[in-house]
Amino acid sequence: MRLERQVQRWQEAGIIDAATAERIIAHERRASRPVLLLAIGGLGAFAIGVGLISVIAANWGDIPRFVKLLAMLGLFGANAYGLVWARGQPHRWVTDALALGYFALTLASIALVGQTYQLEGEPYQALLLWLVVGSPALWLAEGAFAALVFLGALAVTGVFSFDPLVDLLGHDHHATILVRASLGSAAVFGPLLVASLPILQRLRPAFAAMYERLGWGLFVLAASCGVHVWYVSMDTNDVREAWVGARVVMVFVVLGLWRVQGLASGAQADWLLPARALIGLASVVIGLGVLVPHAPIAMVGALGFVMVWALVAWCGYQAHAMQIVNLATAVIAARVFVAYIEVFGSMLATGAGLIVSGVLLLALAWLWVRKIRLQPGGSA
């Protein structure tokens, strides 16, 4: 009804004639989907699926183990047949959904063996096996969601592997720091490094694009948090402990600086310099905050945060991604305001803080309007 009213208004305003109005309404009616019908149908199918699972679960203990194991083989067969059939189909999402199903089924099969035979292994063993034998099926998918699922599976496996890795490296405080630094660095830099692989960009461009977006997001988040290390004091003991993990982090930083050129969107080399500056300078500020003994210097932390987001804005500007520039400007403005609250104290300090943050915000607004928003394509 809303469309009809809108079309009628356009017709009355003389924007379209009666024939065009009829064509628009006819086109929109053809294109529209029976959403309510689909929702009710989907809900019914979902209810039947959950009901079947519940009935099977209620009698799970009474089902002989060979029946369960053969049923799992049957599910594997049906899903595999679906994947072979879907190869010739035009809808890629069918293959993606079946590949994700196969990946999930692989984990279910490992859990089934564990439950059927009352095995008492560690969860990380099952998860590692799942990643090794299930990932090739995930590679059959081409959509970005499969890439996200793989990363999720990897993250869960990483979490469960933490303790075994600490045990492997000697089960002491240094081993814990080393494992934390390794897993943390892999989480922050891993997606970017993987996204820069030419083979991934060629064979699974959606995977590479997803990992690149996620990688930058994770790095900026980590850098934004990391610079706040200047808010706390670091004594010589803290620094000595930090050096244990620093070598691993440095390796990842160097790899990041090197591989950033291989990122898919790095074809326009305009933003390569700001991207490297972002990785390098953020790492230096955080590195100094962790590896040099110091008292709390909040100003450095706050300026480090603004520097990170200014570099993000520069990257966005060079890559002609104005939404990133707008976001970075908003974050810097919010941080400047937070900095004012941080210095809130006596009337003099409050007044000075208000004036300085107000001037900074006005300068930021001026910079944004004059230099960014008014650029061609810089729609706010």
Next chain:
Amino acid sequence: MKSHTLQLWFALLLPIVAFIGLVGRAELLRASGPVFHVAIAGYDPRDLLQGHYLRYRLQWPADGACDGATCCLCLQVSGVHTKVECGAVDTACDAQLSRQMIDQGREFFIQEDAGPALEQAIRRGQGAMALNVTPNGQVRVHELFIEGVPHRRWLRDNMQRQ
């Protein structure tokens, strides 16, 4: 095209082969020695259940020739288990379990509605686990027995009695 087909079949067959391998290995280890019935107790006497799992540990027999960290459980097919020194060669033992294997907390998957009845039975000391010991000294659990019968049959009989 050929490489795509190879990749597809590799991706499809790898999980199936791994699944069959896991099942085969579990079956082999399950059949790798005689089955013993060992009495069990709740791992945490206040709380035996955790979700769908019964938390338990194997029980030491009351009497035996040793006591302490070097003590092992001597398992006999006859069902008469004793405590022996771990290093000592005892031909009467069909298998031995280390103290660590005995004292370790274990979990057994049970039906959702079977928890309270099984919990009571184990508190009364009526539970035993059928298991075998693999060549490398690991325990492979077969079945939970209550009053000498498989727990599912015991639950059915129990319901009929009520």
